[in-house]
Amino acid sequence: MASVDLTSIPLLDKKHSGVPSDYLEQAKGSKARLYSNKTLPASVPRDEEVPVLPPDVTREIFDAAIAELKRKLGEENVELNDKPLVDGWYLEHPNTHDAFHVVPQSDLVSSATVYPGSTDEVVQIVRWANDYLIPIYPISMGRNLGYGGAAPRVRGSVVVDLGRRMNKVLKIDGSNATCMVEPGVSYFKLHEEVQKTGYDLWVDVPDVAGGSVLGNAIDRGVGYTPYGDHFTNHCGLEVVLPSGEVLRTGMGALPGKDGADNPSWQAFQNPYGPTPDGIFSQSNFGIVTKMGMWLMPATGHQSYMITFPRDDDFEQIIEIIRPLALNRILGNIPQLRSVIQELAVTGKPKSFFYDGKDPMPREVVRSHAKNMPCGDISWAFYGTVYGNKETRDMQLEIIKREFGKVAGARFILPEEMPPEHYIHSRVNVCSGTPELRELDWLNWQPNAAHLFFAPITPTRGEDARVIHEIVSRLHKKWGFDNFSTLCIAGREMHWIANIVYDRADEDSKRRAVGLMREMIEEAAKNGFGEYRTHLLFADQVARTYGWNNQALMRFNETIKDALDPNGILAPGRAGIWPRRFRGKGWEILEEDEWRNSSLPKVDGSSK
The missing domain is CATH 3.30.465.10 (Uridine Diphospho-n-acetylenolpyruvylglucosamine Reductase; domain 3)
Structure with missing residues (x-):
């Protein structure tokens, strides 16, 4: 077990990225659980000259540029990325690299970080970047974990951390x-x-x-x-x-x-x-x-949970959801979650439930679920209705009646579940109260990190079934448990498939990349695209939006070249490359060699 310092968690009254004091014990619990399953050292030595340089910039020019930036913004507001890389965890995360590195830790790293304190100082940084042709990569807080965190797409970029001093x-x-x-x-x-x-x-x-x-x-x-x-x-x-x-x-x-x-x-x-x-x-x-x-x-609200017993209830559930969502009977953006998440969100590692390395067999999931408050189920639907009591009661009666058409469906109120159950976290989130509980499923794997596969489907059973089968089949092929959550906004659903991998295990990371790339490809072939993705997959996802000979990308490139002729601002973000970088080997597509990364090319196999 790795040692864990529970005194280092930042508090909001001392640091912009901290937690309020009344969340401190919850944060300590989350950190302790994550570190109890950690085998990675806090950091590893870097075996290259640091800081790494931006592309086409010499050490002499870089040093002169950084010296000028320090004169403009103050020594204390510019930091070189020349120290060991520390992944930390959600509340103590880096702004130097991707904490959830699926490629080697040093691949997606910055050369330096600059901390502006005002819009005027951001202007100075942008003009400085144009003068020296140094790419800059702005972040708000760098907590977009699962999508690349604070890492710049172009190695050696200067990260512009807006959060530290612009937090009012x-x-x-x-x-x-x-x-x-x-x-x-x-x-x-x-x-x-x-x-x-x-x-x-x-x-x-x-x-x-x-x-x-x-x-x-x-x-x-x-x-x-x-x-x-x-x-x-x-x-x-x-x-x-x-x-x-x-x-x-x-x-x-x-x-x-x-x-x-x-x-x-x-x-x-x-x-x-x-x-x-x-x-x-x-x-x-x-x-x-x-x-x-x-x-x-603020308004009155009532959260609830509905459980469904069979895997094959899936399409019927979606068909019931659609008219309820379109007619605004479902008051919020509800979630439909697979039962394995009921196990994972307890914060217990997979090894607590199953000692195999392969995806947990359905019968093993069932054997544990039946001993939990939810019981032996396949799907859990978390929703909330809003308004006065009369309105809420009317909506709940309709919801109960419609979902009751699924044999074995069970309607549950929060007070019917024990205090430690996840439903109470949903009550808070769905009534405007911050939470940390969702961190607990990260403990599923040692040294856990995750990637999000996030396609959009219509709220229609036949369409959702296509993605469901792609995600289920490919997770099994590549050896991952299927953590799927469907966030239903009405006419469409955000399908969030969460790949939890061990960032200390090179094979686990290789398989995670293979799974992502194959899901992106198969979903696109069936007409379904991601709404956002990790920065390493941005080029592949952007190319899937290729109607009329990549008209959308050509339009984006036209805007990019007009606004950013020097190509200094976050080149490669969302797959949009400025003319300076375009067509010069920076794109990472499935069929390409990994020219700008030490990540091995995925060979399409799971072994």
Whole structure:
């Protein structure tokens, strides 16, 4: 067992990335469980000259550039990445590399990190990058774990960590239920600041609340209240373009009286003329330094769980969900989860349930599930309804009646489950209260890390069945347990298949990459694409959106070349390469050799 320092967990009143003090014991428990299953050393020696250099930049030029950056922003706000690489864990994560490295740890590393304290300082950094042709990679907090974390796609880029010094809640408008935040504001922090105002408002939170509100929305992440589509509920951006010019979107483009912000900036999303906000989500077209967000007025709520006994209930469940979602009987963005997650979210490792290295056999899952509060089930549906009691009761009666058409379905309220059951975490998340509980399934494997495969399907049984069969078959082929969660927004579902692998095991990482690539390929052949992905798979996923001879990518490249002619801003993000890098071997596609990574080419086998 690795030693674990439970005194190092940062607190929110001391550090922007910390947890509120009343979450400290929960955080300690999560960290202790993860470290109890860890065999990796805290760090390993780096066997190359450090810091690594940006492409086409000599050591002499790099040293001169860093010296100038320190003069501009202060010595304390520029750090070289010349120390051992430490993976840490969710609340003590690196901003130097991918903590969940699926390639060798030193492959996706920065050369340095810079910490701006204002939009003006971001402008200075962008202009500096243009002067020296050094690629920069902005992060809000670097907690996009499962998708690459803080790692830059181009090795040797300078990470622009916006969170450390730009972490203020700039405004909370209680009467209009809006706020404005900087990149370093976590869901924990925004929730705390809203609570201090006394306004009866909720913050829509994702499963784990330590990430950036701005960063999650810009990456089109989701939560679980009626405000769960975070980018849809943003309102107004301030953006530093790759030229260093500052842009405000929406009503913010119209100056307010006497130099003040336009009072409608967080109230209405669109300006006159084209609305550009979308091009700054999942892109490398600008650095967002401020964002408006809509908050949800607090309301009555009732969470529940429905369990289903058979694997083959799957299509019927989806067909029942669709009309309920379309008619807004389902008040939130609910989840449908496979039963194996009921085991994993207890925080116990796989070895507690099964000593084999292969995927856990269905009969073994069943033997353990029957002794848990959920019982011997195949699927668990977690939902919440909102409004006054009369409205909630009416919705619940319809929900019970419709799901009751599935033989053996069981409707469960939170008070019917023991205090340690996962349902109580869903109650918090679905009523605007931050949580950490979702971290516990990471303990499934030693040195656990994960990749998300995240395609979109219509909320339709026959379509969902296609993805279900692809995911199930390929997980079995490549030797992984199938952790599938379906987040149902209405007409569509985010299908989140979570590959949990051992980052100390090269074969485990190789198989995880093989599984990802094959799922991406097969899903695309059937007309289903990912809504976001890990940075190593960005080129492959971007190519799947290839209608009309890659018209979308050609459009994105046109915008990139116009806005960023020097190619300095996050080259390769979302598969968008500037002219300077394009066609020069930086893309990583399944059929390519691994020219820019030491990761071996996947040969299509699971052995």
